[in-house]
Amino acid sequence: QVTLKESGPVLVKPTETLTLTCTVSGFSLSNGKMAVSWIRQPPGKALEWLAHIFSNDETSYNTSLKNRLTISKDTSKSQVVLTMTNMDPVDTATYYCARTPYDDFWGGYVRNYYYYYMDVWGKGTTVTVSS
Amino acid sequence: QSVLTQPPSASGTPGQRVTISCSGSSSNIGTNTVNWYQQLPGTAPKVLIYNNNQRPSGVPDRFSGSKSGTSASLAISGLQSEDEADYCCAVWDDSLNGPVFGGGTKLTVL
Numbered sequence: 403q404v405t406l407k408e409s410g411p412v413l414v415k416p417t418e419t420l421t422l423t424c425t426v427s428g429f430s431l432s433n434g435k436m437a438v439s440w441i442r443q444p445p446g447k448a449l450e451w452l453a454h455i456f457s458n459d460e461t462s463y464n465t466s467l468k469n470r471l472t473i474s475k476d477t478s479k480s481q482v483v484l485t486m487t488n489m490d491p492v493d494t495a496t497y498y499c500a501r502t503p504y505d506d507f508w509g510g511y512v513r514n515y516y517y518y519y520m521d522v523w524g525k526g527t528t529v530t531v532s533s
Numbered sequence: 534q535s536v537l538t539q540p541p542s543a544s545g546t547p548g549q550r551v552t553i554s555c556s557g558s559s560s561n562i563g564t565n566t567v568n569w570y571q572q573l574p575g576t577a578p579k580v581l582i583y584n585n586n587q588r589p590s591g592v593p594d595r596f597s598g599s600k601s602g603t604s605a606s607l608a609i610s611g612l613q614s615e616d617e618a619d620y621c622c623a624v625w626d627d628s629l630n631g632p633v634f635g636g637g638t639k640l641t642v643l
Contacts, residue, residue, distance in 0.1 A: 439632075441634075448535055448621065448634055448635070448636045448637050449570075449578065449621060449623070449634040449637075450634065451631055451632045451633070451634065462630065462631060463631075464629075464631055465629060465630065465631065498577055498578070512627070514564075514565075514627075515565055515566070515625050516566070516584075517566050517583060517584040518565075518566075518625050518632060519568040519580055519583040519584070519623070520568075520570075520578070520580060520623075521580050521583070521589065523577040523578055523579070524577065525576075525577050526577050
């Protein structure tokens, strides 16, 4: 059975750095065309993708948040970690990690995807940013 | 404002068929495959449709997806009360180099 579980602080202060951990089970972080993504959802608002990390350690970030995000993984611990610097009240949200199967191909120098989707999600962790 | 446009709400009566639209552009829906997620109140999203029209195991065949040009649709037939949820579309965007989500459609079963 594939599961993902998010953990991290419930409350952070403005300007602080948020560190979230996604602990996975039932699949490997180092095999196949499988990524782990982080997605967030502010209260009453839409989902927003933050970042992903592939099994080969390749990473990608939301361009609007790229300067604040770092994603990494520890395969031995089955964990994916996301850090977000300089937290602000607008970053208050539920943060999810999700397994992300994909299949890609290269069209020249551009990566294209046959498919890319989040098939198993964690339950999410709610983070409030307030002084 | 979301890159993908969905109606904020939809409704139907039990047994009815409803469709939810998702409008994008040539850099996302026009080029890549569309996924649909269902989010029941207070829970994490769940994939309903991937790769435009594929259902994961366990998803009833009442749910179907389609794509044409830069738009996609989710259809729900034989509407049931437990279908009351938020539904959102998602697709990889080549310009943004990342996946984008629609704003979500809240489905009410009357």
